[in-house]
Amino acid sequence: MIFKTAVEMADALAKKEVSSVELTQSHLDRIAAVDGDVKAFLHVDSEGALAQAAAVDGDRAAGKKVSPLAGIPLALKDVLAQKGVPTTAGSKILQGWKPPYDSTVVSKLKDAGVVILGKTNMDEFAMGSSTENSGYGPTFNPWDLTRTPGGSSGGSAAAVSAFEAPLAIGSDTGGSIRQPAALTGIVGVRPTYGAVSRYGLIAYSSSLDQAGPFGRTVLDTAMLHEVMAGYDSHDATSINAPVPAVVAAAKSGDVKGMKIGVIKQLQGEGYQKGVQTRFTESLDLLASLGAEIVEVDCPSFEFALAAYYLIAPSECSSNLARFDAMRYGLRTGDEGGASAEAVMAATRDAGFGREVKRRIIIGTYALSSGYYDAYYGSAQKIRTLIIQDYAKAFAAADVLVSPTAPTTAYKIGEKVDDPMAMYLGDVATIPVNLAGICGMSLPAGLADEDNLPVGFQIMAPAMQDQRLYQAGAALEAALSSKWGGTLITKAPALAGGTR
């Protein structure tokens, strides 16, 4: 059962072929069997998950109407607050903290009867692209345990890829859902900024952060998208509009007459050969399904990475100031009459990892008086130019496409000492975040040179998220019929697993 899609599991639950408790237990068993190798989870909440599953089973037995995903297990990125369950954002500074409240996303999941299996590993405060910056050790890519699953939502992506959960939630500030989805051969969507409430999402960069769904198919992902999105009065940046009809779009999967724009700046040099090949093949496939392929020019994208690495650190330098040992989390150095200031400094020194410190320092500098205009100010101008580039491109095309990441999954440790090389991996995903629009990554096959998954990225204008699913479902169907199943079904077996 665990190797099925979420939609198939939901169907089995509805037909009472399996109970949610059984389904949940088999996922907990899978986690017990393989997570020692994958290390996708920071915390498994067996008790809470089984209780939630039993409640859904009870509702179903009592003939109550339940939502389509009721009883389906899910893995939650540790960046989202869940009442009473340890929530650390992958940082030592929050070790042991149990939120007294639920994030809006968690409330919506609970309302829909989705069973939360536990909290998944991530780069500390979502800063990173390989999950190696976690304060609790890295997560390993189920396709090749010597490689990273990408990041920062590497734990969630690995959990879905390793069949530890059919669905997962991640967050995407610069590509943190799409890039790990690409590297683990699954589907990941970063919804439009403001489409999913950020209330309870531990902030890295407020103007860029957005939670979103992972699934093994486009339709599964759409089902979760529909549950987690929607207006929330607790988030001032939340968009007060109906959730786009993503499930209907994923079911239709028609690209006939759709204009698909290929971004000139996001291909070619710097992209691994096998990545480029699978990308081009997918384009041809879309064209054969009746889509019209055009090329679009986005000249400002050249500066996107630089702008991102000023805006995100600036906002994080302020967002992370609250971790000061005064009210919650780690507290060290509080002896011998140490001042509050000394305790704050000692705690932050001990609790934050290197990458987090690096970004806090960069951001503090970029916001300093005398440097603000040159750094933060200029970055905001680039952001405006990128928005304009997208506006022009979307006038010529319904969706835009590119490879999700320039390379396939790299080895653990390969780029940890070279932050610039790591940052370059986000070059194709970051423009979406800067413009506040939506993007999807779905599997385009395996690269010839390393047999590792390649991601195909689709981008759509703000609040046109359904277009991602429409184009994504069409491509997925075409690729699956070519492969005889989705790419994930070709993943190698894990020790301790049945395959």
Next chain:
Amino acid sequence: MALNYDEVVAKYNPVLGLEVHVELNTESKMFCSCSTIFGAEPNTQTCPVCLALPGALPVVNEKAIESSIKIGLALNCSIAPYSRFARKNYFYPDMPKNFQISQYDEPICFDGFVDVEIDTEEGPKQFRIEIERVHMEEDTGKSLHVGGATGRIHGADYSLLDYNRAGIPLVEIVTKIVPGTGKYAPEVAKAYVAELRDILRGLGVSDVKMEQGSLRCDANVSLMLKDATELGTRSETKNVNSLRSVERAIRGEMLRHAEILENGGKVKQETRHFQEDTGLTRSGRSKEQAEDYRYFPDPDLVPVKPDAAWIETLRAQLPERPSIRRKRLQEQWAVPDKEFAAMVNADVLDIVEETVLLGADPTKARTWWLGEVSRIANDKGVAIQELAITPAHVAELIKLVASGELTDKLARQVVEGVVAGEGTPSEVVAKRGIKVVNDDGALMAAIEKVCAAQADTAEKVRGGHLPAAGALIGAVMKETAGQADAAKVRELLLKYLGQ
């Protein structure tokens, strides 16, 4: 060498700058729905937002925006069609996020003025105080430093934090520099703060209780030689929490600056704290190295864009301006200038008006509040509004005197009782058994007794020496426990002694 005040103002021109913080009286906090009621148990009025728990987000209180716009309109300001909140970043334990949400270069109201009038040797004189800006921000929590000699952070054994106040909406009203007030600088400043307080009270947007900190004034003072063109170095005095203190603090700072300058020294640009007991200021933190607050627009909040029609609706609802109200009341009550000024000074205008509105005679109402009740307040060292006696009590008292049920002297006893919490005037009369003795028989008995006891004095009166009657009347009053009407006693006594 120290100059006296007259010498200081003969040689130097003072320049003022006043920053007034006003706590708005909204039911909930600036960015969350916590209660704002003053005096609750520490940390009982908090939530994930105002405690800055990971993931929590602020949402602007619309009522606070409305109050801010009303204030701006009442101060003749322009209202910004677009303004933003910014983060002011600095670490302090009583500030949960370690940044304060404030407005920086985009305040909601700007460019206004307030006219104030003070009494001078040359008669009443008007000064215009120009307002630079009115902006919104949130209050911090409170630190209580325990142990040590001074109650200050240095030398304290430990500190306690109360976050009930954290996030209470504040409006800061900042003047442009105020030159040209000369020797009247302290009085002009006091009159300005008093005028602001009256305006804010009239608007109903704040409790404006300086003693509770809902209205706080920071006074910037500098001195420049009469022929100088450049401003002198300023000091900023905080903690000024009464009208009288505003005046004292500025006068004190003028004297202190002059003494430094006369001795060839340089005034340090610094924050100073006013001390109520000595009337002096003490040095706080030095501002020589301006702190870098790394302001940037708060990405969690959206711009404030008040609708023009709404602003006009609020403008149309503005109450009568305090200066106009004062003129109206003075005319209606026919109060001479000097006495009216005394009423304004004693801050009894509102109470007298309420008393009059309850049917009391304006002159009698004024006499009671400004006389007996003020005297009691002064003796107790509290504000007149803090006494248990209300306008309704005074109105009732005036009625009792007018109907002859009380004499003025007895009424004063009743006031004492009301202030002591014994109830309404009628209740005090009943409880204390106070009544005017009008029974001629009882009075005659007392008169006969007194005249027999003081036969010599009685004989003098009988002989036409009327001043001697005073002693006898006094004795009769004593005999009747002060409950007799003295005029009546005199009449009966003289008749009895053949006069």
